[in-house]
Structure formats: structure tokens, C-alpha cells
Amino acid sequence: NAGVTQTPKFQVLKTGQSMTLQCAQDMNHNSMYWYRQDPGMGLRLIYYSASEGTTDKGEVPNGYNVSRLNKREFSLRLESAAPSQTSVYFCASSSGTQLSGEQFFGPGTRLTVL
Amino acid sequence: SQKIEQNSEALNIQEGKTATLTCNYTNYSPAYLQWYRQDPGRGPVFLLLIRENEKEKRKERLKVTFDTTLKQSLFHITASQPADSATYLCALENSGGYQKVTFGIGTKLQVIP
Numbered sequence: 001n002a003g004v005t006q007t008p009k010f011q012v013l014k015t016g017q018s019m020t021l022q023c024a025q026d027m028n029h030n031s032m033y034w035y036r037q038d039p040g041m042g043l044r045l046i047y048y049s050a051s052e053g054t055t056d057k058g059e060v061p062n063g064y065n066v067s068r069l070n071k072r073e074f075s076l077r078l079e080s081a082a083p084s085q086t087s088v089y090f091c092a093s094s095s096g097t098q099l100s101g102e103q104f105f106g107p108g109t110r111l112t113v114l
Numbered sequence: 115s116q117k118i119e120q121n122s123e124a125l126n127i128q129e130g131k132t133a134t135l136t137c138n139y140t141n142y143s144p145a146y147l148q149w150y151r152q153d154p155g156r157g158p159v160f161l162l163l164i165r166e167n168e169k170e171k172r173k174e175r176l177k178v179t180f181d182t183t184l185k186q187s188l189f190h191i192t193a194s195q196p197a198d199s200a201t202y203l204c205a206l207e208n209s210g211g212y213q214k215v216t217f218g219i220g221t222k223l224q225v226i227p
Contacts, residue, residue, distance in 0.1 A: 004157075033214075040122070042219035043158070043203070058214075090157050101207065101215060102148065105157030 001026050004106035006091050012112045013081045021076040021109050023091030030096030032074035033058075033103065034066060036087040043090065049074055050096060081113045116141040118206060120218040127194055128226055135189040135221045137204035144207040147180055147187050148215060152201045158217075161202075162189075194225045 004025045013019055025032065034046040045058030049068040063085060065077045074093075078085055088110050092103040119138040127133050137147070146165045150158035164171045164180040164187065171178045177190040191198050201222045205215040 035217075040219065043217040045214065045216075048214060059216075092157070101146070102160045102163060103158075103205075103215070105159070108155075108157050 003027065004091055004093055004104050006089075006106035006109050008109060009107065010110045012114065013078075014114050015082060017081050018077065018079050019081065019111075020078075021089055021091075021111075022073070023075065023106060024073045025091075025093040025104070026072065027093060027095075027104065028071070029093035029104070030071070031094045032068065033092040033094075034064070034074070034076045035090045035092065036060065036085075037090060037108075038087050046076065046089075078111075081111075083113045085111065086113045087111060116216070118142075118204065118216060118218040120202075120204060120221045122219055122221070124222040124224055126224045126226060129194060129196060131194055133191040133194045133198070133223055133225070135202050135223065137187040137189070137218055139185050139206055142185070142206050142216075143182075146207050147178075148205040149176075149178060149187075149189050150203040150205060150217075152203060152220065158203055191223075194223075196225045196227050199223055199225050 007022045030051045033048040035043045044060050047066040049055045052071045067075045088108050090108050091106040094103045117140045148163045149161045152158040162178045164178045175192045179188045201220040203220040204218045208214040208216050
């Protein structure tokens with residue numbers, strides 16, 4: 001099992017450009033998440049999807065959109081990138097059925113917006 | 115407002131000693147608390163979960179305590195090794211459900227040979 005995979009690993013954008021970050025999991029998990037991690041700020045939840053077909057805003061959703069394409073895939077889109085969106089982005093998944101909520105993380109995407 | 119506090123300064127300890135990391139929180143009533151390990155350039159990896167009705171949990175050289183009165187969790191690594199050097203994050207269940215958790219900023223542990 002590959003676990004949680006993310007593409008791309010690195011990306012440089014100019015202000016105003018758009019891009020989509022891809023995430024897929026092969027653990028048959030119901031819940032998926034997108035976080036951003038910034039120095040001194042920790043991991044902050046952008047959006048999450050409790051199950052296929054549903055998405056909800058997290059702590060910092062402005063400037064982002066998401067799509068839960070199917071049970072495996074959850075993408076994050078930046079429509080018009082801004083320098084404030086320079087960050088490391090992590091996708092995660094959890095079973096959604098157990099109380100524990102253990103999350104499995106992908107390797108991250110390092111995004112720089114110039 | 116809700117807050118999770120971890121010592122943002124790095125913790126340096128000698129190999130073989132016990133490392134103790136602290137996670138304090140305010141305005142949360144979590145049903146469980148988790149600890150994750152994060153290595154540079156990688157995503158966090160789940161280590162342990164402790165529920166509100168559990169005082170202590172152990173896994174190999176790791177021990178977690180959870181005091182809901184003090185609103186504090188302690189994370190211990192006994193007989194620490196240089197390979198234990200990493201950043202350790204605590205995460206609290208978020209009452210928003212759907213297995214949402216809120217993460218602390220983490221404490222960087224450096225084990226010196």
C-alpha cells in the first residue's frame with residue numbers, strides 16, 4: 001500500500017496563477033483533509049471531507065477550493081495564488097469510522113508563490 | 115479562545131536520558147489526545163492516542179499521560195536515542211466531529227550522543 005500520495009512535491013507559482021494539488025489514498029478511508037504548515041503556526045486545517053461527496057471548511061479556507069472526486073481522491077485548488085499561500089501543504093486521511101481519528105499524512109507539497 | 119501550547123523552544127537532552135514534552139490546552143474538552151512525530155521534510159506520523167478516561171498509555175519506550183483536570187498531556191521517551199530527534203506534535207480532538215483534530219505547533223527534540 002502506498003498510503004497517502006501527493007503531487008506535485010514542489011511547485012513555484014507567480015502571483016495570480018492557479019494550480020491544483022492532488023491527493024490520493026489507498027486505505028479505503030472515509031475522511032480526508034488538507035492542511036497547511038507554516039513556521040510558528042503549526043498545522044492548520046484548510047478543508048476536510050468527512051465522506052465521498054461532502055466537503056467542509058476548516059480553519060483557513062479563504063483562497064482555496066476542494067473537490068472530493070471519489071473516495072480515493074481529494075484535490076485542493078488555488079484559483080489565484082498569493083504570496084501568503086506560500087507554505088507546505090499536507091493531505092491526510094482517516095478511517096472516519098473509529099473513535100480514534102488517527103490520521104495518515106502524505107509527504108507534502110512545498111509551494112512558493114512569487 | 116481555544117489554545118494548545120507546546121514548548122516552541124527546542125529540547126536538547128543527552129542520549130539515554132528520558133525526554134519529557136508538554137502539551138497544555140485551554141477551552142477544550144477533548145475526548146482524546148494524540149501525539150505525532152514529524153521529521154524534517156516529511157508529513158507527521160501518528161504515535162499514540164490517549165482517551166479522556168485514561169491516565170496513562172505506553173508503547174515500547176513511549177509513555178503518554180493525560181490529566182484533564184490540569185488540561186495537560188506529558189509525552190515521555192525513555193532511554194532516548196539520537197534517532198528520536200524530531201519534532202513532536204500533540205493534537206486534540208476538535209468538537210467539530212468527523213475525526214477532526216487541532217494540532218499544536220510542536221516541540222523539536224534533539225538527542226545528543
